[in-house]
Amino acid sequence: MKHTISVLVENEFGVLSRVSGLFSGRGFNIESLSVAPTLDPDTSRMTIVTRGDDRILEQINKQLNKLISTIKVVDFTGEDFVERELALIKVSTETENRAEVLRIVDIFRAKVVDVTARSYTVEITGAPAKINALLELLRPMGIKEIVRSGPVVIGRGVKGVAG
Amino acid sequence: MKKTGSQILLECLQLEGVEKVFGYPGGAVINIYDDLFDSPIEHILTRHEQAAVHGADGYARATGKVGVVIATSGPGATNTVTGIATAYMDSIPMVIICGQVPTPLIGNDAFQEADIVGMTRPCTKHNYLVQDIRDLPRMLKEAFYIARTGRPGPVLIDLPKDIQVASMKFSYPDSVNLRGYKPTVSGNLRQIEKAAKMVLAARKPVLYVGGGIVLANACEELLKLAEMTRIPVTTTLMAMSAFPQAHPLALGMLGMHGTYFANMSVTECDLLIAVGARFDDRVTGRIDSFAKKAKVIHIDIDPTTIKKNVGVDLPIVGDIKNVLSTLTNKLLERDDQIDELQEATQDWITDITTWKKTHPMAYKKSKSVIKPQFVIEKIRELTDDDAIISTEVGQHQMWTAQFFNFTQPRTFLTSGGLGTMGFGLPAALGAQVAFPDRQVIDISGDGSFQMNSQELATLVQYRLPVKIAILNNNFLGMVRQWQQLFFNKRYSQTCMDLPIDFVKLAEAYGATGLRTDKVDEVESVIQQALDTPGPVIMEFKVDREENVLPMVPAGKGIHEMVLAS
Ligand SMILES: Cc1ncc(C[n+]2csc(CCOP(=O)(O)OP(=O)(O)O)c2C)c(N)n1
Numbered sequence: 188m189k190h191t192i193s194v195l196v197e198n199e200f201g202v203l204s205r206v207s208g209l210f211s212g213r214g215f216n217i218e219s220l221s222v223a224p225t226l227d228p229d230t231s232r233m234t235i236v237t238r239g240d241d242r243i244l245e246q247i248n249k250q251l252n253k254l255i256s257t258i259k260v261v262d263f264t265g266e267d268f269v270e271r272e273l274a275l276i277k278v279s280t281e282t283e284n285r286a287e288v289l290r291i292v293d294i295f296r297a298k299v300v301d302v303t304a305r306s307y308t309v310e311i312t313g314a315p316a317k318i319n320a321l322l323e324l325l326r327p328m329g330i331k332e333i334v335r336s337g338p339v340v341i342g343r344g345v346k347g348v349a350g
Numbered sequence: 351m352k353k354t355g356s357q358i359l360l361e362c363l364q365l366e367g368v369e370k371v372f373g374y375p376g377g378a379v380i381n382i383y384d385d386l387f388d389s390p391i392e393h394i395l396t397r398h399e400q401a402a403v404h405g406a407d408g409y410a411r412a413t414g415k416v417g418v419v420i421a422t423s424g425p426g427a428t429n430t431v432t433g434i435a436t437a438y439m440d441s442i443p444m445v446i447i448c449g450q451v452p453t454p455l456i457g458n459d460a461f462q463e464a465d466i467v468g469m470t471r472p473c474t475k476h477n478y479l480v481q482d483i484r485d486l487p488r489m490l491k492e493a494f495y496i497a498r499t500g501r502p503g504p505v506l507i508d509l510p511k512d513i514q515v516a517s518m519k520f521s522y523p524d525s526v527n528l529r530g531y532k533p534t535v536s537g538n539l540r541q542i543e544k545a546a547k548m549v550l551a552a553r554k555p556v557l558y559v560g561g562g563i564v565l566a567n568a569c570e571e572l573l574k575l576a577e578m579t580r581i582p583v584t585t586t587l588m589a590m591s592a593f594p595q596a597h598p599l600a601l602g603m604l605g606m607h608g609t610y611f612a613n614m615s616v617t618e619c620d621l622l623i624a625v626g627a628r629f630d631d632r633v634t635g636r637i638d639s640f641a642k643k644a645k646v647i648h649i650d651i652d653p654t655t656i657k658k659n660v661g662v663d664l665p666i667v668g669d670i671k672n673v674l675s676t677l678t679n680k681l682l683e684r685d686d687q688i689d690e691l692q693e694a695t696q697d698w699i700t701d702i703t704t705w706k707k708t709h710p711m712a713y714k715k716s717k718s719v720i721k722p723q724f725v726i727e728k729i730r731e732l733t734d735d736d737a738i739i740s741t742e743v744g745q746h747q748m749w750t751a752q753f754f755n756f757t758q759p760r761t762f763l764t765s766g767g768l769g770t771m772g773f774g775l776p777a778a779l780g781a782q783v784a785f786p787d788r789q790v791i792d793i794s795g796d797g798s799f800q801m802n803s804q805e806l807a808t809l810v811q812y813r814l815p816v817k818i819a820i821l822n823n824n825f826l827g828m829v830r831q832w833q834q835l836f837f838n839k840r841y842s843q844t845c846m847d848l849p850i851d852f853v854k855l856a857e858a859y860g861a862t863g864l865r866t867d868k869v870d871e872v873e874s875v876i877q878q879a880l881d882t883p884g885p886v887i888m889e890f891k892v893d894r895e896e897n898v899l900p901m902v903p904a905g906k907g908i909h910e911m912v913l914a915s
Binding site for chain 2: 196197200201204205208212242245246249250252253254255256257258
């Protein structure tokens with residue numbers, strides 16, 4: 188089962204490799220990982236998407252907590268949360284499909300952020316499923332390149348996750 | 351007054367109460383060694399950095415204090431890795447200081463540069479690269495705190511040369527402030543209440559005790575709990591010295607080379623109380639038949655050990671000393687029920703007594719050839735109760751666990767988790783540094799001995815009277831045993847058929863060497879070694895193809911033991 192975990196860590200030398208090493212060293216799988224500092228510049232927040240049964244997830248949680256550099260671990264699975272990912276997609280646009288690409292972009296409330304005679308670069312933010320759907324539609328047009336940020340998540344409601 | 355990084359380092363060590371360090375110099379730590387010249391800290395110069403780490407490890411295991419190591423950058427640092435991994439697997443408190451190339455050169459493949467922080471990340475509890483001298487006191491303070499608290503472990507500090515020579519005004523922090531590290535000390539009271547109820551309801555209880563009991567200094571609490579409830583105790587390799595092995599409640603070791611009665615007790619029990627143990631595969635054998643009739647209570651300071659390998663009915667996270675004494679008190683509140691418990695478990699005790707009678711821990715005695723087990727029994731007879739025994743890894747290690755009736759905590763030093771050959775001699779060295787007046791004996795195989803035999807020089811130089819008993823079978827015996835039993839006696843690369851003159855080797859280093867192949871000389875050789883000042887090698891030419899039994903074949907349940915070959 189898929190799990191999305193937020194990890195608050197000390198923003199310090201080597202912390203990313205501690206976390207990723209923990210996953211690789213124990214045969215846990217990372218589907219995506221994004222990381223950036225929080226309001227407090229000494230703290231970073233990672234969002235990790237991983238898969239595994241309950242027993243594996245319990246181990247992942249405990250092992251993450253065990254790292255000295257880890258301040259807090261929250262598994263959002265089963266919680267109410269907002270999930271967003273950013274993707275940049277370079278689509279080749281031969282004359283006959285330029286308009287069609289724009290139409291699709293419009294439907295998804297995506298944006299064209301770079302234009303050349305033969306390509307559009309599209310920016311989209313949304314839940315990963317929405318990005319997947321857009322990609323499906325753009326694929327026949329010819330996608331030259333794609334880059335995804337991996338999702339970030341935040342819990343719904345007033346309660347916040349803090350160190 | 352300003353102090354340099356290397357002065358600050360040594361001052362911090364003193365403030366942490368460090369009296370002895372183990373190490374080996376080199377270019378990247380030459381400033382530290384210069385300051386050591388005037389420091390009251392005693393430095394033990396081993397002949398290999400791996401041995402320095404095992405030395406500090408033996409020191410830590412024997413005393414409970416944090417062991418300290420200094421090594422130079424590059425090859426010095428990489429030589430420490432096996433030692434660090436050994437300490438990590440057995441949760442030994444240790445701080446390792448490695449020199450590093452100057453910060454501007456890091457990443458340039460500079461001379462003797464190695465990314466030791468990267469290399470030791472998976473085998474340290476935590477590690478640091480010092481990038482600014484202002485961080486040094488805090489990092490040292492944290493390193494010692496992390497190493498000795500919670501589930502202990504090694505912490506490495508990588509200290510670049512430019513930071514050793516930089517200077518600043520020094521002050522040592524009084525406390526640490528680690529947001530992400532707050533080990534749970536007292537166990538959850540409601541959980542402990544539940545545990546008490548489960549204990550009182552049990553009919554066939556067993557205590558399964560691991561190295562955590564020693565690390566937590568909770569052996570007295572264990573004895574008290576066991577005697578009060580009359581629950582039998584089986585110990586892992588790491589806990590053999592934690593419970594008096596001659597005690598009527600002692601079941602000895604469990605697992606792959608465990609006693610028949612320990613393995614049967616665990617298989618048949620209805621309540622397994624795991625204390626500071628981690629359900630290692632060498633203990634459990636085939637996991638789905640391990641203690642499958644039992645409810646499991648698991649007490650450990652480290653939540654990650656709980657439910658890692660087996661399901662647990664009642665987890666209690668906390669310091670074992672604290673949890674066991676609380677549990678004992680909870681039980682004392684119902685002492686009428688304890689009498690009932692003792693009555694109700696009478697049949698169980700009778701079953702176990704029968705197993706002990708029908709399948710005692712034994713070996714075939716011989717008058718013509720020295721049995722390795724016999725040597726171990728004799729060493730036990732002739733040494734003091736507080737003698738410290740270390741081992742290497744192999745058959746001799748298992749026989750020591752099986753036949754040396756330990757009585758006192760911290761008297762058995764062995765590499766359990768990593769199983770590192772070459773550990774025993776330097777570990778014995780470290781223990782002797784800590785206790786110059788106690789008997790310290792390394793029980794060794796001829797193979798393992800040769801992995802760190804250079805440490806004879808260190809023993810002689812520092813007048814450390816470690817006695818080394820080599821049970822020489824001219825084989826890598828444990829591997830040979832597997833080849834005999836599971837590979838049709840194809841002894842591939844396990845026969846060490848170059849006869850080495852260990853007596854001459856001892857003499858070359860200025861130590862004493864004794865040798866015998868006669869059964870009736872075993873006792874006198876041991877006695878002579880104990881009476882001889884300084885380090886002594888005793889070489890016993892033992893039965894070459896003796897096997898460690900019982901044995902649980904790989905993939906089998908622990909009740910499916912091979913009892914005779
Ligand atoms: C560093 C290291 N290399 C290899 C092994 C694998 N191994 C385990 S036991 C053993 C044989 C040990 O032989 P010896 O020290 O002579 O002891 P014996 O088994 O004969 O008592 C070997 C090679 C190990 N445990 N450690």
